[in-house]
Amino acid sequence: MSKQVIKVAIVDDEADMRQSISQWLSLSGFETETFPSAVDALAVLRNGWPGVVVSDIKMPGMDGMTFLKRLMHVDSGLPVIMITGHGDVPMAVEAMRIGAMDFMEKPFDPERLTELVRKGVEARRANLDNRALREELSDGSAPVGQLAGNCAEMVQLREDILDFGQSPLPVLIEGETGTGKTLVARALHAVGPRAAKPLQRFFCASISPAQQAAALFGDEAAAAPGLLAETRGGTLILEDVEALDADAQVRLVSWLDAEDEATAPRIIAISNLQDMSEPLDARLRPDLFHRLSCHRLGLPPLRARGDDILTLFNMMMRRAAEEYGCDVPDLSAQDAAQLMQAPWPGNLRQLSNMADRAVLQARREKGTLTSLLMADNEALTPAMTQEGKPLKEYVESFEKMLIDNTMRRHRGSVSKVMEELCVPRRTLNEKMQKYGLARSDYIG
Numbered sequence: 001m002s003k004q005v006i007k008v009a010i011v012d013d014e015a016d017m018r019q020s021i022s023q024w025l026s027l028s029g030f031e032t033e034t035f036p037s038a039v040d041a042l043a044v045l046r047n048g049w050p051g052v053v054v055s056d057i058k059m060p061g062m063d064g065m066t067f068l069k070r071l072m073h074v075d076s077g078l079p080v081i082m083i084t085g086h087g088d089v090p091m092a093v094e095a096m097r098i099g100a101m102d103f104m105e106k107p108f109d110p111e112r113l114t115e116l117v118r119k120g121v122e123a124r125r126a127n128l129d130n131r132a133l134r135e136e137l138s139d140g141s142a143p144v145g146q147l148a149g150n151c152a153e154m155v156q157l158r159e160d161i162l163d164f165g166q167s168p169l170p171v172l173i174e175g176e177t178g179t180g181k182t183l184v185a186r187a188l189h190a191v192g193p194r195a196a197k198p199l200q201r202f203f204c205a206s207i208s209p210a211q212q213a214a215a216l217f218g219d220e221a222a223a224a225p226g227l228l229a230e231t232r233g234g235t236l237i238l239e240d241v242e243a244l245d246a247d248a249q250v251r252l253v254s255w256l257d258a259e260d261e262a263t264a265p266r267i268i269a270i271s272n273l274q275d276m277s278e279p280l281d282a283r284l285r286p287d288l289f290h291r292l293s294c295h296r297l298g299l300p301p302l303r304a305r306g307d308d309i310l311t312l313f314n315m316m317m318r319r320a321a322e323e324y325g326c327d328v329p330d331l332s333a334q335d336a337a338q339l340m341q342a343p344w345p346g347n348l349r350q351l352s353n354m355a356d357r358a359v360l361q362a363r364r365e366k367g368t369l370t371s372l373l374m375a376d377n378e379a380l381t382p383a384m385t386q387e388g389k390p391l392k393e394y395v396e397s398f399e400k401m402l403i404d405n406t407m408r409r410h411r412g413s414v415s416k417v418m419e420e421l422c423v424p425r426r427t428l429n430e431k432m433q434k435y436g437l438a439r440s441d442y443i444g
Contacts, residue, residue, distance in 0.1 A: 005031055005050065006031075006050050006051055006052065006121045006124050006125055007030075007031045007032065007033055007050060007051035007052075008025055008030045008031065008032045008033070008051060008052050008053075008054060008117055008120075008121075009032075009033050009034075009035060009041055009044070009045060009049075009051055009052070009053045009054070009055075010022055010025075010032055010033070010034045010035070010054050010055075011034075011035045011037070011038060011040075011041045011053065011054070011055040011056065011059075011064075011067065012034075012036075012055070012056040012059070012083070013036055013037060013056065013059045013060055014056075015036070017056070018034045018035075018036070019034075021054060021113070022034050024110050024113070024114070025113070025114070025117060028114045028117075030117060030121070033051075037059065037060075037061055037062065038055070038059060038061065038062040038063075038064070038066070038067035038070075039061060039062055041053070041055075041067070042067070042070060042071075042074075045071060045074065045075075045078070046074065046075075047074055047075045048075065048128070048131070049075065049078065050124065050128060051078075051124065052078075052079045052080075052081065052101075052117055052120035052121055052124055053071065053078060053079070053080045053081070054080075054081045054083065054113070054117065055067060055068070055080060055081070055082055055083065056082075056083045056084075057082050057083065057084045057085075057088055057091060057092065057095070058084075058085060058088065064082055064095070065091065065094070065095060065098070068080055068082065068095055068098055068099065068100055069098060071099075072098060072099040076099060076196055077124070077127040077131075077195070077196040078124070079101040079119075079120035079121075079123050079124050080095075080099070080100045080101055081100070081101055081102050081103065081104065081113075081116050081117065081120060082095045082096075082100050082102075082103040082104075083103070083104050083106060083108065084103055084104070084105055084106065085105070085106050089103075089105065092105075101116070101119075101120055101123070102116050104116070123198075126199060127195070127196060129186075129190070130186070130189065130190030130195045130199075131190070131195070133186065133187050133190040133191070134187075134190045134191045134195065147161075147180065147183065147184070147187065148308070148311060148312060148315060149305055149308035149311060149312065150308065150311070150436065151300070151304075151305045151306050151308050153300040153304070153305070154300070154305065154308065157184070157297065157299065157300075160295075160297055161184060161187050161188055161191060161297075162191055164188060164295045164297070165187070165188045165189075165190070165191035165192035166191075166192055166193065167192075167294075167295060168261040168262065168266055169261070169266075169294035169295060170256070170266065170267040170268065170269065170291060170292045170293070170294050170295070171185075171188060171266075171267075171268045171269070171294070171295040171296070171297060172241075172269045172271065172280075172292050172293040172295070172296045172297070173185060173268065173269070173270045173271070173297045173298075173299065174270075174271045174273075174280070174296070174297070174298050174299070175298060175299030175300070175301070176299075176301050176345075176347055177272060177346065177347065177349070178302075178346045178347030178348050178349035178350060179299040179300070179301060179302070179347045179348060180299060180347075180348050181270045181272075181299055182201070182237070182239070182270065184297060184299065185235075185237045185268045185270060186199070188235070188268060189234075189235040189266075189268070192235075192266075194233065194234050194235055194266060197231075197233045197234035197235070198230065198231045198232075198233070198234035198235075198265075199231075199234055199235045199237070200227055200230065200231045200234070200235075200236055200237070201236075201237040201239055202215065202216065202227050202236060202237065202238050202239065203239045203240065204238055204239060204240045204241055204242075204243040204244050204248075205239070205240035205243035209245035209247075209248075210245075212244060212245055212247075212248040213245075213247050213248045213251055214226070215227060216228055216248060216251070216252070217251055217255065228255065228264075228265060231265035232263060232264065232265055233263055233264075233265065234265050234266070235265060235266045235267075235268060236265040236266070236267055236268070237268045237269075237270060238267060238268070238269045238270065239270050239272075240270065240271070240272050241269040241270060241271055241280075241284070241292065242271055242272070242273050242280055242283040242284065244284070244288075246285075249284060249285050249288050250285070252288060253285065253287050253288050253291065256288075256291045267292065269292045269293075301344070301347055302344040302347040302348060302350075302351060303342070303343050303344050306340075306393065306397070307340070307393070307396070307397035307400060307401075309339050309340055309344075309351070310331075310336055310339060310340070310397050310398075310400070310401045311401075311404075312348070312351060313331075313339055313351055313354070313355055314328075314331075314401060314404065314405065316351065316352050316355035316356070317329065317355045317358060317359055318408075319355075320355055320356045320358075320359040320360075321359050324359060324360065324363060326359065326362070326363040327362075328359070328405070328408075328409075329358060329359060329361075329362035329369070330405060331369060331401060331405070332368075332369075333398050335368070335369040335373075336397060336398040336401060337398070338369070338373045339369075339373070340397060342373060354372065354373070357372055358372060396435075399431065399435075400435040400437070402421070403417070403421070403428070403431055403432060403435065403437060404435075404437060406420055406421060407432075407437065407439070407441075407442045408442055410442075411442055411443060412439045412440070412441075412442035412443040414428065414439060
């Protein structure tokens with residue numbers, strides 16, 4: 001998730017009300033900004049503004065309803081909480097139809113306001129994360145985080161995400177543990193027309209079979225609506241879908257048959273099955289399996305992604321070094337070869353942990369990456385080691401990584417890179433063009 005600070009804009013023509021709301025929310029840990037009128041607020045609240053809006057409905061000049069309509073035109077993903085007098089409840093209900101997140105009647109309970117603002121902050125952060133994800137996925141030159149990589153499978157995966165994201169039909173995501181299945185599910189939500197709507201995850205394996213149906217479809221006795229109703233219009237991710245019990249499967253089939261695709265939550269099912277002796281289509285009812293697999297995405301294991309391993313490892317080390325405030329350690333040719341040969345049963349999660357440990361170890365100037373890899377029983381268990389790669393592939397992967405690291409260290413200074421690597425300009429240019437490296441990416 002993004003670490004961006006989410007503010008709370010308080011819009012009210014009464015100074016005492018602005019001040020009291022601001023003080024209460026500040027004491028509750030929120031960063032606030034106050035405005036005496038809707039016009040003043042609109043001068044600041046542009047598209048993408050990182051915050052939540054709390055606004056009175058009755059204000060001189062531009063009233064709260066007109067203000068809300070303007071905000072929804074500027075940024076429909078902006079959470080807005082309306083404050084209304086006792087007689088204005090029908091107006092507040094209309095505000096929610098227009099796009100307000102919720103409303104409160106005066107005099108309101110401060111704890112209730114804090115609860116609504118907290119929900120708004122979480123929704124806004126998710127909305128902004130989804131926008132960033134959508135923008136990065138749309139830009140093939142700067143794919144997002146763990147979906148980075150240039151192997152054919154990852155290029156196709158990013159294209160499929162952009163295509164399938166526009167569809168309301170269910171998606172089935174399969175792959176080994178740690179390959180990024182949940183990130184792909186989030187990306188599918190972020191790039192589609194439901195990006196501003198709710199996104200929720202249901203962990204099928206963590207709910208007892210007796211409680212699964214009630215959690216999904218609601219419990220009438222307890223007046224609980226269930227996740228499918230709460231996520232209406234948005235996206236519901238079913239983690240470990242193979243753990244759904246028979247009753248929940250039957251009810252889900254009926255629900256999928258009866259619901260309107262336009263208003264029902266879109267279902268994204270994630271399977272974490274590792275035992276291929278009993279595949280997913282044998283664990284689920286055939287009718288449910290076929291409904292959930294309208295679109296199907298398979299994520300490649302890390303060990304099959306070639307020099308993407310080095311690209312990702314360098315990216316993860318840079319992120320860790322920035323977090324710990326230290327330099328990014330250099331990789332030797334032996335380090336690069338070990339990284340490429342390791343089977344990585346934990347996939348991206350394991351690679352990220354290794355990058356973190358490598359940075360911390362280098363900061364203490366103790367040991368090498370190779371020693372870390374050799375000490376990681378999972379990473380280099382001899383029985384699991386994959387088949388060797390052609391020498392040319394190892395050499396090219398290391399060469400690309402070396403040029404990338406050197407360009408990054410010298411902030412795109414070609415002369416300094418030429419001097420350190422002892423290569424003429426023409427050779428460096430040819431190598432960079434071959435590996436898809438651009439000097440502009442390192443400047444600044």
